[in-house]
Amino acid sequence: MLRLLKVPPEPNLPVGSADTARVFRASRSYLRLKLLRWGVGQFFTLIGLVAALVALQFFATGTVEVLEKVPHRAIIWRFAGWFEVIGIIGFLVQLPLSLVPVILDWEMRWYIVTDRSLRIREGVWKVSEMTLTFANVQEVSIRQGPIERLFGIANLRVRTAG
Secondary structure, three states, rough: OOOOOOOOOOOOOOOOOOOEEEEEEEOOHHHHHHHHHHHHHHHHHHHHHHHHHHHHHHHOOOOOOOHHHHOOHHHHHHHHHHHHHHHHHHHHHHHHHHHHHHHHHOOOEEEEEOOOOEEEEOOOOOOEEEEEEEHHEEEEEEEEOHHHHHHHOOOEEEEOOO
């Protein structure tokens, strides 16, 4: 897929910095954190899907007093069955489709640190590179919540002039 999208495998080094450049990727712990967030989202989506399916069956069987007066419960049951099938198929189809961007986001994230600058490259559909020169850096802060601490990672925030 990356060849099809013509994404370069590694970022270009800044001119004149081949000797001092250090190229690295986001850590595997960052990928594990992103996968955990993806998994939690999928879990709650599954809970919502199951709750919707239970509600559809509950209403379609006519156990609610209001629906007992509806003469066409068979039609409601048929639609509920189709909604169940579409919901399950949709959930199963979206699993790999939503997992691929999470993995590609990690794989296509590069950092280059030289003696004068920091370059960040990310993206698959739209590859973007941002270079921050250390001369323009005004503030550096590190933020680490309990989940990041558990995974041994932190968020580094760099603010520059301009």
